[in-house]
Amino acid sequence: MATRNIVSPIDFVRHMTTRFVSLGNTSSKPLEKLWQTMAQTFGEAIIGHANGDRKWRVLEPATGTGKTQGLTVYSSLIARMNAEGEPENRTGILVVVRTIEQADEIVVAIxxxxxxxAAVARHSDNRTKNTDCRDKDVLVITHSAYQRATEAIYRGRHGKWSEFTMWDAGPRCLTIIDEALANIVEEYQVTAESLRTTLGYVDARMRQRHPVACDALKALLGVLERIEREPREQQEAILWRHPSETNIGWTKDHSLAGLLEELVLLPLDHIVLGKDSLLDRQRLISRVEHTMRSCESLLTKWAYYHKAGEWDTLNGSELLIPMDIPGPVVLDATASQNMLWELLEDRAVRPSIPRNARNYRNVTLHVAYASGLGKTTMKKKGHVRIERVIHELEKTHGERSVLLCVHKAMEAKALTLDPEFGGYAVAHWGAIDGKNDWKDFDTVVVLGLPYRGTIWSTNTFFAVQGLKPDQWLSSPTWKSYRNVRQAMEIKQVTVSVIQAINRIRCRKSVNGDGDCPPADVFIVFPDDHRGKSMLENIETEMPGINVEPWDFELDGIAMKVRKSAGYKAVIAYMANRLPGETTMNKVRTDLGWGVEKMKELRRVLSDPNHFITASLRAIGVTFHHNGGIGRGSKAWLLKT
Structure with missing residues (x-):
């Protein structure tokens, strides 16, 4: 095999320094050492791919040290070498980033x-054809596109995988993933209710055509019904490690695919709801598909039982990492808190990099403690808590630009307020990581935490490490961890919190010491050992950060905060809702708007040229009404 082009670390550091300084940043010796390690790691991945090395390489450059610019500069230098050198030495690169906007920006820069x-982006907004990518040295795709492609492989369909990893010069030799992928573990779960619902759609003719599949679904339902009749003392237990341990009689020659193909063709909107609604049909079909995919996995692999609240569940999982991914290098700013890399053990390599490239001594972390910070409690108490936090900060930070990070269900409610700050924005967990929208804000408030829960940590651990002895569920030890599941959950929250903190201006390095402009962070941690661990993790990841107690009571009487006169809250509200109809009465209830506000909103929505109407239309939402008046008047928003 011909030797592939790689960029020497010295050349990379020289070009990277020029690029970094041209963007208004200051270089330093620690940064240059970090960039040298980055180039060396990229080169090792290219060489390793040619030699059959399938290890993942994970770099942990802190936010503000030029990791995204680094992949841009390296890709451009490879493209130059490809154009000037021998054709057989050309190196192809696949770049994977979070968002479509980032993909387009990186292509322009390269x-x-x-x-x-030399570079092209391929995503849902541009519909770039494979033929337009084959001759490009660098292909840039999004995390979601990568995850769909890997999932297709595990479903027995190669889909776009070869289109992403092959080009005119053969296999692409380097994959650079900007930030850790979020969903490389596929989770499966069924309940008795989901199985009964799915079986309820199966008529007599289907049962005759697919007897084995129907019997298997009934057998899984029988497992859960026995658990319902005979409650277990244990909240979780491994039920089988291999299909042969069950009496279901499922073999590798059996499949649920045929039955699923018939189920997805049913007019479920008519069957279930008695109406013609394509959106509701798609929603119901999606539930059936999830149930059937989960059943297929549980029948062919392993399964464990978990009591989730009031629900008895059967669960399973699998790791979606193709072994033939070309030279993967992950740029993960919080890699030491992401336990996936630790769980992968010798399948992942983490080169050491300088830890003194950034200093957070200009950041003050104000810490309060409370209970009930998860999604469920925040949905119940969040509206009062948000107003209490804002009222408190208005006393001392009225001139500041404040980013509020909350759960998705609370975002729209927070946008109904118009605090007396110099600037105010709201973001929610799951849609904040990696964004630069608030890079000039000087304050961030973290209210409510994105807990994943025990099922997530168990699924992830089993997917990566494999099943453990039965007693592991009651004593989940691993290496030095006495409770590895709890450690995973705490570290995952830490990762999310650090991502939220680094959305504001502390992400930017302003001098050779790695300092950032002054910034404030206000956060409420759980008032137990988890809060202490999260704080310690943040202090480790953000060296020099100043920690101060925040004398604030999260719960108490409601405080008055100025309401917004605008209607932007309804845009966020509908953006976060699933496709389908949302009545105006529900909008009023969920946003807490009065009668007069809703009357004005209807007038706004009746104007097709109003920016609120246009903004809703851009996310697939349109306003409808039946033309009636008084009690006979009905209006709703339809999301497609």
Whole structure:
């Protein structure tokens, strides 16, 4: 095999320094050492791919040290070498980033630095054809596109995987993933209710055509019904490690695919709801597909039982990492808190990098403690808590620009307020990581935490490490961890919190010491050992950060905060809702708006040229009414 082009670390550092300084940043010796390690790691991945090395390489450059610019500069230098060198030595690169916007920005930067159209982005907004990617040195896709492609492989369909990893010069030799992938573990779960619902759609003719599949679904339902009749003292237990341990009689020659193909063709909107609604039909079909995929996995692999609240559940999982991914290098700013890399053990390599490239001594972390910070409690108490936090900060930070990070269900409610700050924005967990929208804000408030829960940590651990002895569920030890599941959950929250903190201006390095502009962080941690651990983790990841107690009581009487006169809250509200109809009465209830506000909203929505109407239309939402008046008047928003 021909030797592939790689960039020497010295050349990379020289070009990277020029690029970094041209963007208004200051270079330093620690940064140059970090960039040297980055180039060396990219080169090792390219060489390793040619030699059959399938290990993942994980770099942990802190936010503000130029990791995204680094992949841009390296890709452009490879593109130059490809154009000037021998054809058989060309190196192809696959870049994976979080968002479509980032993909487009990176392509523009690579092409500008390379001096030619060497890179192309492929995503849902541009529908770039495979033929337009084959001759490009660098292909940029999103995390979601990568995850769909890997999932297709595990479903027995190669889909776009080869289109992403192959180009005119053969296999792409380097994959650079900007930030850790969120969903590389596929989780499966069924309940007695989901099985009964799915079986309820199966008529007599289907049962005749698919007797084995129907019997298997009934057998899984029987497992859960026995658990319901005979409650277990244990909240969880491994039920089988291999299909042969069950009496279901499922073999590798059996499949649920045929039955599923018939079920997805049913007019479930008519059967279940008695109406013609394509959106409701798609929603119901999606539930059936999830149930059937979960059953297929549980029948062919292993399963464990878990009591989730009032629900008895059967669960399973699998790791979606193709072994033939070309030279993967992950740029993960919080890699030491992401236990996936630790669980992968010798399948992942983590080169050491300088830890003194950033200093957070200009950041003050104000810490309060409370209970009930998860999604369920925040949905119940969040509206009062948000107003209490804002009222408190208005006393001392009225001139500041404040980013509020909350659970998705609370975002729209927070946007109904108009605090007396210099600037105010709201974001929610799951849609904040990696964004630069608030890079000039000087204050961030973290209210409510994105707990994943025990099922998530168990699924992830089993998917990566494999099943453990039965007693592991009651004593989940691993290496030095006395409770590895709890450690995983705490570290995962830490990762999310650090991502939220680094959305504001503390992400930017302003001098050779790695300092950032002054910034404040206000956060409420759980008032137990988890809060202490999360704080310690943040202090480790953000060296020099100042921690001060925040004398604030989260719960108490409601405080008055100025209401917003606008209607932007309804945009966030509908953006976070599933497709389908939402009555105006529900909008009023969920946003807490009065009668007059709702009357004005209807007038706004009746104007097709109003920016609120146009903004809703851009996310697939339209306003409808039946033309009636008084009690006979009905209006709703429809999301497609």
């Amino acid at each position: 092409n500008d630095l390379a001096g030619r159209n």
